[in-house]
Amino acid sequence: MPISTSEPKASDRLVILGYGFCAREFVKRHGDRFNDILATVRDPGAGASNQSGVRFEKLDTGYAPEPALLEAVRHATHVLVSVPPGRDGDPALALLGEEIAAARHLRWIGYLSTTGVYGDHAGAWIDETAPTNPVSARAVRRLEAENGWRALAGPGRVVHVFRLSGIYGPGRNPLLSLLEGSSRALDKPGQVFNRIHVEDVAEAVAAAMTRPEAGPVFNLADDEPAPQPEVLAYAAKLLGLGPPEVVAFDAGQAAMSEMARSFWAENKRVGNRRLVTELGVQLRYPTYREGLRALLPTVRG
Structure with missing residues (x-):
């Protein structure tokens, strides 16, 4: 079956x-492209059903997939995967990999991964050709999951991997963190991070569905990697607050979670040229400035 290069059909x-x-942002913006959408959650009764047009089924380690989920996989033309791997690997791949591999109508699989699979590059610019050298166990499992999903590619079917930088958007951003008092500016000389607005993630996924010849891996990152204190200072200025106190990194890391420590242990500038040249995506929020300005009304009510 040839791969379609057209827009998804009704x-x-x-x-x-x-x-x-x-995934929720993608459905909000592009859900009307599909005749049927089924999404998995751990608890279908926990409020996920507030998005009209989406059916929900349980997917959790230790539970066999429901018949309705298996039926949806058998008839799916597109599968979008945003389940994080656990200590025992990717639960979606373990529970549904065989059914997805056998799905006759499936043309496209998208896997949402992380730029953490590249590991530390001492602040250098990298692109999708950079070697992967994950540092944390979490990033190692991500890379293993990437490889597992990519193995499902074949004639008439493409797998695209999206390596995401730090995601922000409505309900999850530095403006809210400052207002909630949950953000500290940490000074680690030379350290920078890329970010990506959730709307730009949704647009990249939608574009990839129509371009099977592109990829197979895309960095989803903004144009300007920046130090965390710089971003927080800009957010504070937008809010009319004084600049946040800057704490030396060595003093601040004691209170960090294991995940946060692994995040700060990696320093790289992530290039997004393939996103632009192969997918034709022009970022709506090319730096944190545009993104935070657009989010300001959402935190002011």
């Missing part, structure tokens, strides 16, 4: 494995 069916922040 008869297309989407299965979303893991109905998280990015």
